[in-house]
Amino acid sequence: xxxxxxxxxxxxxxxxxxxxxxxxxxxxxxxxxxxxxxxxxxxxxxxxxxxxxxxxxxxxxxxxxxxxxxxxxxxxxxxxxxxxxxxxxxxxxxxxxxxxxxxxxxxxxxxxxxxxxxxxxxxxxxxxxxxxxxxxxxxxxxxxxxxxxxxxxxxxxxxxxxxxxxxxxxxxxxxxxxxxxxxxxxxxxxxxxxxxxxxxxxxxxxxxxxxxxxxxxxxx
Numbered sequence: 736x737x738x739x740x741x742x743x744x745x746x747x748x749x750x751x752x753x754x755x756x757x758x759x760x761x762x763x764x765x766x767x768x769x770x771x772x773x774x775x776x777x778x779x780x781x782x783x784x785x786x787x788x789x790x791x792x793x794x795x796x797x798x799x800x801x802x803x804x805x806x807x808x809x810x811x812x813x814x815x816x817x818x819x820x821x822x823x824x825x826x827x828x829x830x831x832x833x834x835x836x837x838x839x840x841x842x843x844x845x846x847x848x849x850x851x852x853x854x855x856x857x858x859x860x861x862x863x864x865x866x867x868x869x870x871x872x873x874x875x876x877x878x879x880x881x882x883x884x885x886x887x888x889x890x891x892x893x894x895x896x897x898x899x900x901x902x903x904x905x906x907x908x909x910x911x912x913x914x915x916x917x918x919x920x921x922x923x924x925x926x927x928x929x930x931x932x933x934x935x936x937x938x939x940x941x942x943x944x945x946x947x948x949x950x951x952x953x954x955x
Contacts, residue, residue, distance in 0.1 A: 746823035749815050750830015750868075757811035758834065764803045768796070786906070793903040801896020805888040809867065813884055816872040820944050825936075828868030832860040855921055862932040863894070869935030876942040890931065894924050 772784045789796050808831065815827045839856050867887040874883025897920050905913045 742819075742823060743826050746819050746826035747830040747833065749818065750812075750827040751833055752830075753811040753815045754808065754831040754834040757807045758838070761803055761807040764807070765800050768799075789903045790906060793900060793907070797896040797900035797903065798892070800899045801892040801894070802888075804895040805890075805892030809871070809884060809887045809891055812864070812868055812887075813871045813875070813880070816868055817875060821869075821872045821876060821939055821942065824868045824872035824939060825865045828865030829861070831868070832864040835860040835864065852921070855925065859894070859924055859928045863891075863928040866928065866931035866933070866935035867891070869939040870931065873935070873938035873942055876945060877938075890927055894927065897924070
């Protein structure tokens, strides 16, 4: 196996490892409202209380869940791209999407329902994670890391938070209405994901890797 192929596999593995770390912390933080409700009302009352909380504060709850996901995953992704040359940023993003798709596959296996939205989730995950990884690497090399980190967090938060909001909305409105919003949401998310992938690829090819301690840049 060539050294470049090994580095690609290492980069995917690095993405997988750090995505698992991000999701682990993310899950704990997103569970804080549920933990609070358990402490206050007991485990038996949790299902009813969590639904009541979502219905009473749908937008705030969606923003909270989405922001936690965006912050944790994009911070860990930034850490990952810091560790490898720019040519491997795309593959680090693929590693992140591997975990994302694996979690989705488990959910699908549990509910035993496969819809077009599952396929859309896979496409969005592959394009968004790889695209944002390249954007984050570009931001680091172009001395604009805080700007691009903020952009990726906001976009990620919108995608995840929007999905949570749609789930809550499905409880509150008629099926015909929710289908309308679902179509709008997925149209916007697909546009964001494909745009991020294209822009990430353009940006990453505009900069050179900074020299390492030996004054060398990646030769791949």
